[in-house]
Amino acid sequence: MNRFRLPILPLLVLTGVIVAVSWAARSSVSRAIPTNLPREMSLGNAIAEVDRKFDEEWSKFDLEPSALADDLTVFRRLSLALHGTIPSLEEIRRFESDDKPDRLTRWTLNRLRDRRFADYFAERLARSFVGTEDGQFVLYRRDRFVNWLSQRLRENEPYNEIVKRLIATDGLWTGDPATNFLTAAFSNDEFDEEKLASRTVRAFLGQSMDCAQCHDHPFDKWTQPQFQGLASFYGHTQLQFDGVRDFGFVDGEPLEYMIEDRETLEQKTISPAVPFGEEWLPAKGSRRDRLAAWITHAENRRFERAIVNRVWGLLFGRPLVQPVDDMPDPSDEPDLLDILGRDFREHNYDLRRLILTITSSKPFRLASTHSETEARRFWTHEEHSAVFPVTRLRPEQVIGSMLQAASVKTIDQQSNLLVRTVRFFREQDFVRDFGDAEGDELAERAGTVSQTLLRMNGNLPHELTKATPLSSVGRIAHSAGTNEECLDVLFLVCLTRRPTEAERTAMLAQLEGQYGNNRARAVEDLAWALLNCEEFSWNH
Amino acid sequence: MTSFPDMIRRDALKLAAGLGLSFSLPAMDSRAANSRGAERPKSLILLWMAGGPSQLETWDPHPGTKIGGDTQAIATSQRGLQISSLYPRMAEQMRHLNVIRSLVSEEGDHERGTYLLKTGYRPDVKLTHPSMGAVLAHELPTSKLEIPDHISLGSSPAPGRGGYLGDQFDAFKVYDPGRSLPNLRARVRDERQQRRLAALDVLSQTFASRRPQVSSRTLHQHTTKQALTMMQSEQLSAFSIEDEPEAVRDAYGDSQFGRGCLVARRLVEQGVRAIEVNLDGFDSHANNHEIHESRASELDPAFAALVNDLVERDLLDSTLVLCIGEFGRTPKINPLAGRDHWPTGFSCVLGGGGLGSGVVIGATDPTGKKKDPTDPVSVADLFATVFQTLGLDPAEEFLTPIGRPMAISSGTPLERLQKA
Numbered sequence: 017m018n019r020f021r022l023p024i025l026p027l028l029v030l031t032g033v034i035v036a037v038s039w040a041a042r043s044s045v046s047r048a049i050p051t052n053l054p055r056e057m058s059l060g061n062a063i064a065e066v067d068r069k070f071d072e073e074w075s076k077f078d079l080e081p082s083a084l085a086d087d088l089t090v091f092r093r094l095s096l097a098l099h100g101t102i103p104s105l106e107e108i109r110r111f112e113s114d115d116k117p118d119r120l121t122r123w124t125l126n127r128l129r130d131r132r133f134a135d136y137f138a139e140r141l142a143r144s145f146v147g148t149e150d151g152q153f154v155l156y157r158r159d160r161f162v163n164w165l166s167q168r169l170r171e172n173e174p175y176n177e178i179v180k181r182l183i184a185t186d187g188l189w190t191g192d193p194a195t196n197f198l199t200a201a202f203s204n205d206e207f208d209e210e211k212l213a214s215r216t217v218r219a220f221l222g223q224s225m226d227c228a229q230c231h232d233h234p235f236d237k238w239t240q241p242q243f244q245g246l247a248s249f250y251g252h253t254q255l256q257f258d259g260v261r262d263f264g265f266v267d268g269e270p271l272e273y274m275i276e277d278r279e280t281l282e283q284k285t286i287s288p289a290v291p292f293g294e295e296w297l298p299a300k301g302s303r304r305d306r307l308a309a310w311i312t313h314a315e316n317r318r319f320e321r322a323i324v325n326r327v328w329g330l331l332f333g334r335p336l337v338q339p340v341d342d343m344p345d346p347s348d349e350p351d352l353l354d355i356l357g358r359d360f361r362e363h364n365y366d367l368r369r370l371i372l373t374i375t376s377s378k379p380f381r382l383a384s385t386h387s388e389t390e391a392r393r394f395w396t397h398e399e400h401s402a403v404f405p406v407t408r409l410r411p412e413q414v415i416g417s418m419l420q421a422a423s424v425k426t427i428d429q430q431s432n433l434l435v436r437t438v439r440f441f442r443e444q445d446f447v448r449d450f451g452d453a454e455g456d457e458l459a460e461r462a463g464t465v466s467q468t469l470l471r472m473n474g475n476l477p478h479e480l481t482k483a484t485p486l487s488s489v490g491r492i493a494h495s496a497g498t499n500e501e502c503l504d505v506l507f508l509v510c511l512t513r514r515p516t517e518a519e520r521t522a523m524l525a526q527l528e529g530q531y532g533n534n535r536a537r538a539v540e541d542l543a544w545a546l547l548n549c550e551e552f553s554w555n556h
Numbered sequence: 557m558t559s560f561p562d563m564i565r566r567d568a569l570k571l572a573a574g575l576g577l578s579f580s581l582p583a584m585d586s587r588a589a590n591s592r593g594a595e596r597p598k599s600l601i602l603l604w605m606a607g608g609p610s611q612l613e614t615w616d617p618h619p620g621t622k623i624g625g626d627t628q629a630i631a632t633s634q635r636g637l638q639i640s641s642l643y644p645r646m647a648e649q650m651r652h653l654n655v656i657r658s659l660v661s662e663e664g665d666h667e668r669g670t671y672l673l674k675t676g677y678r679p680d681v682k683l684t685h686p687s688m689g690a691v692l693a694h695e696l697p698t699s700k701l702e703i704p705d706h707i708s709l710g711s712s713p714a715p716g717r718g719g720y721l722g723d724q725f726d727a728f729k730v731y732d733p734g735r736s737l738p739n740l741r742a743r744v745r746d747e748r749q750q751r752r753l754a755a756l757d758v759l760s761q762t763f764a765s766r767r768p769q770v771s772s773r774t775l776h777q778h779t780t781k782q783a784l785t786m787m788q789s790e791q792l793s794a795f796s797i798e799d800e801p802e803a804v805r806d807a808y809g810d811s812q813f814g815r816g817c818l819v820a821r822r823l824v825e826q827g828v829r830a831i832e833v834n835l836d837g838f839d840s841h842a843n844n845h846e847i848h849e850s851r852a853s854e855l856d857p858a859f860a861a862l863v864n865d866l867v868e869r870d871l872l873d874s875t876l877v878l879c880i881g882e883f884g885r886t887p888k889i890n891p892l893a894g895r896d897h898w899p900t901g902f903s904c905v906l907g908g909g910g911l912g913s914g915v916v917i918g919a920t921d922p923t924g925k926k927k928d929p930t931d932p933v934s935v936a937d938l939f940a941t942v943f944q945t946l947g948l949d950p951a952e953e954f955l956t957p958i959g960r961p962m963a964i965s966s967g968t969p970l971e972r973l974q975k976a
Contacts, residue, residue, distance in 0.1 A: 214681075224682060339958065342682060385766040394769045406770040463775055464723050465704060468783040469739040478743045522758045526751055541748055545755035550776035551763045 049126050051116060059373050062359040066377040069352050074402050081402040085383040090120055092512035094375060096409065096555055097331045099132040101416035104426040105488070105509050121376050128368045131170070132428050138166035140330055145182060145219050146200040155199045157189050164193035174365040175323060176312040179220055183308040188259035195260045198253060209273065213247035220311050222322030224342035238291065245289030248273040249307035262302040317346045320357030324370065331374055333407025333555045379404070384556040406556045408463065414553050421510045421547065422480035424488045471548055481543040483536035493539035499527040502539065510546035596874035598909055598946045599824045600692055601831050603859060605881030606713055607838030608669065610895050611903040612887065613640050613848035616657045616920055623887035623924035626845050634914050642852035645860035651914055652863055652872060653907030654973055658918020658929035659938065661883060661899040669882030669899060670714045676939030676965050683956050687716030688942060689830030690725040691964055695948055698827055702789035704728035705829040709816035712834035720956045724775060727832060734797040734815030740787055794826040795819055809857040817858040821865050824875050838881055842892035866908060876909025876945055887924030901929035904938070909945045912975040936967030944969040
C-alpha cells in the first residue's frame with residue numbers, strides 16, 4: 017500500500033506545469049459572506065410551501081419530527097454536500113463569529129458561490145449524464161466535459177439551457193465540450209443512438225427505458241417502438257472532421273435511422289417520435305434541437321421532477337424517490353417534487369435557488385437523532401423525512417474530509433499549488449483503493465472490511481494524522497493551549513463539533529500528564545480515532 | 557510492505573480483550589481444515605482468465621485445420637480427450653475434471669461479458685447482480701472464519717461484487733498474493749493502538765447511543781470489529797506461502813498467478829468459501845499464439861499443481877474449481893495473427909466439489925464455418941450447475957432492493973456433470 021508514496025514526487029514535477037496552467041486560469045471567488053440575501057433570491061414562499069407539505073405529511077402519518085440540528089451540524093452537511101469536504105477550522109471560526117440573522121442560509125449562498133461548489137457538483141452531475149466510463153480515447157474528453165459543467169455552474173446558467181446544450185450542441189469535443197455528452201456514446205465508428213436515447217431519458221427525465229431496448233418494458237407502459245422512436249432523434253448525428261453535426265442527407269440520399277427487425281431480420285426505417293407530449297415537439301429544426309425542446313419543455317413535468325429528486329439526493333445523500341433514474345409516472349396530485357419543480361421552473365431553472373430552498377426547509381435542518389426507540393416507527397420517520405437520514409459519505413467526501421481535517425486552513429483553489437497537487441494525487445489513489453460507487457452513487461451502501469482496514473492502517477490516514485509542523489495535529493499538539501482547548505479544536509477540526517462530557521472525560525485522561533513529544537503522540541492517537549469513527553465517514 | 561510473522565501479534569489479543577464490549581473478539585473455533593472429503597463445507601475456486609482466452613489454444617484445439625493455427629493437441633489422462641499441447645501438466649490432471657466446449661453467450665464486449673460470466677446475468681442498468689462468490693458467501697456463511705469468506709487474489713479488472721446483496725459481500729482484494737497483505741498491520745505499537753481503540757470506543761458509543769437503529773445498519777462497528785479480528789487472526793497465515801516446501805512453491809510456478817493458486821488452496825483449507833484467482837492478458841487481438849504460450853506458461857503449472865494438491869489432500873470433492881474467462885476467440889485468425897472476441901462456442905474446465913469427472917460437453921466446428929457449437933450450454937446453465945453442486949437451489953429467489961424477485965440463477969443444472 018505504499019503505492020502513492022513513490023509516484024508522488026516525480027509526478028509532482030511532471031504535472032506541476034499542467035496543473036499550474038489549468039489552475040491559474042481559474043478565477044478567484046469572493047470570500048465575503050453576504051449580509052443579506054439578494055432580493056431576487058427571496059425564498060419565503062417556496063420554503064413555506066415545502067414546510068407545509070411536510071407538516072401535512074407528518075400529521076397524516078402521526079409522526080413527530082426530530083428537534084432541529086444545531087447550526088454546526090447543518091454547516092457540516094452543507095459543506096459535505098456542496099464542496100465534498102467538511103468545513104475547515106478557519107471556516108468554522110468565521111461561521112461561529114457571524115451573529116447576524118439567517119446565518120445558515122447566507123453561508124449556504126457563500127458555499128454556492130465558491131469555486132469548490134462548481135467543481136464538486138459538476139462531477140456529480142457528470143456522473144448522471146455520462147456515467148464514469150472513459151469512452152473512446154481522443155473523441156471523448158471527460159475532463160473538458162466536467163470543466164465545462166463547472167463553468168456553467170459558476171455562471172449559474174439555467175439548468176434547462178445546460179441540458180439543451182448537452183443534447184443539441186454541434187462542434188468538436190475539445191472546443192465545444194458539451195458535445196462530449198454525445199461522443200461518450202461513440203464507438204465502433206458510429207454513434208450508439210440507443211445508448212444516447214437511454215441516457216437522455218434516464219438523466220433528464222428520471223425514466224429508465226433500457227428494458228424497452230430489447231423488449232417491451234415488463235412493468236410500465238414504455239414499449240420498444242417508443243424507445244426506437246426516441247433513439248431516432250439521434251439518427252442524423254454524424255461525426256465529421258469539424259466535430260459533431262446533424263445531417264439529413266449522406267451522398268445526396270436521405271439519412272434514415274434503420275434497425276433490424278428481430279422477427280423478420282429486415283431493415284426498417286424508424287422515424288423520430290416521442291412517447292408522450294407530442295404537442296411539445298417543435299415541427300421544425302434539427303432532430304436533436306427538437307428533442308432538446310421536448311425534453312426541456314415547461315409542461316414536461318418529468319424534466320423538473322427528475323432534477324429536483326437528484327439534487328435532493330445529492331443534498332441528503334438519499335433522493336426522495338429511489339432510484340433516481342427510474343421514477344414512477346407523475347400523478348395528478350402535485351407532490352413535493354412538483355412544488356419544488358414549479359418554483360425551480362418559475363425562477364428560470366436556477367439550481368442555486370433550488371439548493372437554497374431545499375437546504376433552508378425543515379427536513380434539511382432536522383437532527384439525525386430521534387427519541388423514537390421502536391425500530392419500525394423510527395424508519396417510518398426516516399421514510400417521511402421527519403428525521404435527517406444517516407448516509408455513507410462518498411469516497412471523495414471521505415478523502416476530502418481527511419485532507420481538510422489534516423489542515424487548519426481551508427483547502428480550496430486559493431491554497432498553494434503544492435497542497436492542491438498533493439491532494440489531487442492522494443485523492444485518485446485513495447478513491448481507487450476505497451472503491452468508487454461508480455454509476456449507482458445514490459444507492460444505499462454499507463462499508464466493507466477493506467475500507468475499514470484502509471482507514472485504520474492505510475498510508476494516507478497515517479500520514480495525515482502525524483504531528484508535523486504543518487499539520488493540524490502538530491499545530492494542535494504543540495500549541496500552548498490547555499488540554500481542554502486542545503480537545504475542543506481537535507473535535508472541531510475532525511467532527512465539526514465539540515466533545516460530549518463523556519468524551520471529554522475519557523480523552524482528557526489520555527492527554528493528562530503528557531508533554532512534548534508524548535503529548536504529540538497522544539494527540540495523534542486521538543486524531544486517528546476521530547478519523548476512524550462512524551461519525552466521521554457518515555453524513556448525519 | 558507487511559511481513560507475515562510480524563503481522564500475527566499475539567499481544568494484539570490481549571489488547572482487544574482490554575477494550576470492553578464494543579470491540580471484543582468472538583471465541584476461536586475449530587477450523588474447517590480439520591475435516592476432509594465430503595463432510596467438509598464446500599468451497600469454490602474460480603480461476604479467472606481475464607481478456608477472453610482462446611478455446612483453440614486451451615481446451616478445444618483443432619490442429620491441422622485452417623482455424624487451428626500453430627497449436628498442436630496432446631492426449632490427456634482422460635481417455636479420448638485432447639487438449640492444447642501448451643498444457644502438458646494439465647493433460648495429466650484432466651481425468652479429475654470436465655470440459656465444456658460449447659458455452660454460448662450474447663456478450664462480446666469485455667465489460668459486459670465479464671459481468672455475465674461473473675454473475676450469470678446480463679448487465680441491467682437497474683441493478684447490479686452479485687457475483688458467483690458473493691452469492692455463496694451470502695448463502696453459506698462461515699461462522700468460524702476470522703478472515704473474509706470471499707477473496708480475490710491477483711490484480712483483476714473486475715473482482716467479484718456483492719451487488720444488490722451489499723458491499724459487505726464484495727471480494728476482499730489481495731493484489732499480490734503470497735507476498736503482501738494490504739493494510740493489515742496497525743501503524744503503532746500495541747500500547748498506542750490500545751489507546752486509539754479506547755478513544756474509538758468512546759466515539760462509537762456517542763454516535764450509536766444517539767442513533768441505535770441507524771448504527772446497526774451502517775455496519776461500521778461490525779466491520780471495525782471484523783477488521784480488528786482479522787488483523788490479529790492466526791488464520792492470516794493462510795495468505796502466506798513462506799512455510800510451504802520449496803518443491804510445492806516450485807510446482808505452482810514463480811508467478812503472481814502461481815502464488816495465487818497456492819494461496820487459494822491454503823484459504824480453502826482454512827474454510828474460505830469463495831476465492832477467485834486472476835490471470836490477466838488473454839486479449840490476443842494480435843500475436844495470438846505467442847500470447848497464449850506465455851499465458852499457458854503460468855496457467856499450466858499452477859492449475860495442475862492446484863488440482864493435484866486438492867486431490868492429494870482429499871479436498872477436491874469439497875472444492876469446485878472452475879477455469880473460465882469472459883468469452884472465447886474467433887476461429888478466424890486475423891491479419892495481425894490475432895484472434896478477436898467470440899462469445900459462441902467457447903470453453904471452460906470445471907471439476908471437483910462433488911461433480912463427476914471425465915465428461916466433455918459440446919463440440920465446435922473444425923472448419924470454423926458453423927458459428928454455433930453442437931450441444932450449446934448457456935452461461936446461466938453453467939451457473940445453475942455450480943450453485944446446485946455447492947448445495948444451493950438455483951431457483952431460490954432473492955428480493956432485490958427494487959422489489960423484483962431474482963433467482964439465484966435463471967439456468968438449469970447440467971445433470972450430465974453430476975456424479976453418476
